[in-house]
Amino acid sequence: MNQSPRSSLDVAYQQALAFLEGLPARTVASEKTYAELCGLLDTPDRETPSDPATVVAKLAAVADQGVVASAGGRYFGFVIGGSVPAAVAADWLTTIWDQNAMNATSSPFAAAVETVALKWLIELLHLPAHVSAGCVTGGQMANFTGLAAARHHVLGQAGWDVERRGLAGAPEVKVIVGGERHATIDRAVRYLGLGLDSVRVVPADRQGRMNVSALAELLDRLDGPTIVCAQEGNVNSGAFDPLEEICDAAARHDAWVHVDGAIGLWALASAEYRSLLRGYERADSWAADGHKLLNVPYDSGLIFCSHPDSHMASMRLQDLPYITRGAERSGSDWSPEMSRRARGVPIYAAVRSLGYSGIADIVDRCCALARRFADRLSAEEGIEVLNDVVFNQVLVRILDPDGDHDGRTRAVVAKIQQDGTCWMGGTVWQGRAAIRISVANWSTTTEDVDRSVDAIVRAARPAG
Numbered sequence: 001m002n003q004s005p006r007s008s009l010d011v012a013y014q015q016a017l018a019f020l021e022g023l024p025a026r027t028v029a030s031e032k033t034y035a036e037l038c039g040l041l042d043t044p045d046r047e048t049p050s051d052p053a054t055v056v057a058k059l060a061a062v063a064d065q066g067v068v069a070s071a072g073g074r075y076f077g078f079v080i081g082g083s084v085p086a087a088v089a090a091d092w093l094t095t096i097w098d099q100n101a102m103n104a105t106s107s108p109f110a111a112a113v114e115t116v117a118l119k120w121l122i123e124l125l126h127l128p129a130h131v132s133a134g135c136v137t138g139g140q141m142a143n144f145t146g147l148a149a150a151r152h153h154v155l156g157q158a159g160w161d162v163e164r165r166g167l168a169g170a171p172e173v174k175v176i177v178g179g180e181r182h183a184t185i186d187r188a189v190r191y192l193g194l195g196l197d198s199v200r201v202v203p204a205d206r207q208g209r210m211n212v213s214a215l216a217e218l219l220d221r222l223d224g225p226t227i228v229c230a231q232e233g234n235v236n237s238g239a240f241d242p243l244e245e246i247c248d249a250a251a252r253h254d255a256w257v258h259v260d261g262a263i264g265l266w267a268l269a270s271a272e273y274r275s276l277l278r279g280y281e282r283a284d285s286w287a288a289d290g291h292k293l294l295n296v297p298y299d300s301g302l303i304f305c306s307h308p309d310s311h312m313a314s315m316r317l318q319d320l321p322y323i324t325r326g327a328e329r330s331g332s333d334w335s336p337e338m339s340r341r342a343r344g345v346p347i348y349a350a351v352r353s354l355g356y357s358g359i360a361d362i363v364d365r366c367c368a369l370a371r372r373f374a375d376r377l378s379a380e381e382g383i384e385v386l387n388d389v390v391f392n393q394v395l396v397r398i399l400d401p402d403g404d405h406d407g408r409t410r411a412v413v414a415k416i417q418q419d420g421t422c423w424m425g426g427t428v429w430q431g432r433a434a435i436r437i438s439v440a441n442w443s444t445t446t447e448d449v450d451r452s453v454d455a456i457v458r459a460a461r462p463a464g
Ligand SMILES: *Cc1c(COP(=O)(O)O)cnc(C)c1O
Pocket: 079, 137, 138, 139, 140, 141, 182, 184, 231, 233, 234, 235, 260, 261, 262, 263, 289, 301
């Protein structure tokens, strides 16, 4: 058995180049179903060793039939960013180096690159210079970490040390959310033991934005420890909650404002879009996703907090005899994990290769291309755009001559996915079926959008 890394890595390198260079010509959807792929992968020869390079080659051969081309320019499903080349390459090396990014003792390099990458992101996003930051796996854990810091802080203000005493007997914490918040907020509330009964929902408007006067009225009726969750970048419509007004209302009640900016925090990198988040600097914590508009590979989430003491108190790993602590920043004090992948490495490479101006360009370009989708589609007979396209998201509805708009829209989604020119998913937006288009890939071109519009129009044409 040849365990030298060269033959396996040679296969991986050739496969990687063939995949990336083949992306533009590739069908965007998977060719095989999940069940077919399980069948191909669940081979009988697994009890004895296999040649490593052959294993990699065979795995890649199955992947070729089963991966979706979300790395390419015509994938518009969910909110899936691509990966810029420097970040892809740096992420490979992250695996090769296999560092434990826990702290500066386990890996001086991983700790240093994380420190510098986070410092750059704070600068890029114009966040207050004193904020603390942590690398996590995604928006879910960023929301969890932000809300953990919030829980510590608001209970601390009420004289309760939740880290020591837990929640039994604690003052009740209320978590105020908008009607169109992301599901990961609710799950973070569950993780934190606050319970879904602590969640108070403020209605959202037709774009999905929190109604601020309803928020102010609700705050007037509540007292005690309170957290307000604003959302900047709705996963369907791309809408931004009015953050300045939310911060005003929260400030009158000493409530913590957590910003779920998984998509929209990146608007702060762009001079054109920054005003969508007016007032952002007054919030208490901000979550963002590196694997969305920053275009680093999965997985990459980020949490920033303007109360480093509360952030640290909620996450700090206690002193252990086998872990020496220096004066250096210790990444495991700012995230829920101990041993961790060096997620700072691909972030560093992405920022260094794009520059702040290149990141602004990605944001600007994705938003401009989303508007191009909306302009071209709304010019078509029988196609309606449901949202104000303020950012990178477009919601489209296909009208049916017989009035079954929901059924028709769903059928067209299925046809688009089968056609393979592009991929976009379906959703239900405020009670109506819609096609979701999310432009989040650095490599998407005008031509990609135009080809995709043509594919949608083809699929929307009445049969026969
Ligand atoms: C994507 C998203 C999340 C969840 O992020 P993950 O990276 O999938 O964990 C949370 N909130 C919003 C607004 C999102 O768009």
